[in-house]
Amino acid sequence: MIGRLYAVVIDCPDPDELAVFYEKLLSLSRQADTADFVVLQDASGAPVVAFQRVDGFRAPRWGDPERPPHLHLDVMVPDLDTAEAQVLALGATLLDGSDKPIGYRVYEDPVGHPFCLITPEGV
Structure with a gap:
């Protein structure tokens, strides 16, 4: 190690x-x-x-090679719909094409860093 x-x-x-x-x-x-x-x-x-x-922070943009995310966090949740409502209330944004009913959904935090909410089915 x-x-x-x-x-x-x-x-x-x-x-x-x-x-x-x-x-x-x-x-x-x-x-x-x-x-x-x-x-x-x-x-x-x-x-x-x-x-x-x-x-001079420049936020990443999902899908934009000129401003790539470099990394993102996966956050395990028991239910995507419930967790989505909670993160949206905190200021997250659901990214286009991320409306998956099970598995995972992609969001960005309030300053543009991407993160995923995932369920055991998505792993």
């Missing part, structure tokens, strides 16, 4: 604002919180995801 995953860091224009979205989406809590960097942790206290301020 070379190492272990410590955290995923997401670039964004406002770490506090985007962290609020992911706190609710992933049931995480804040471990560290500054104007330029927010770290969220899981119930065990391990860091999971962090948000880093980037001046």
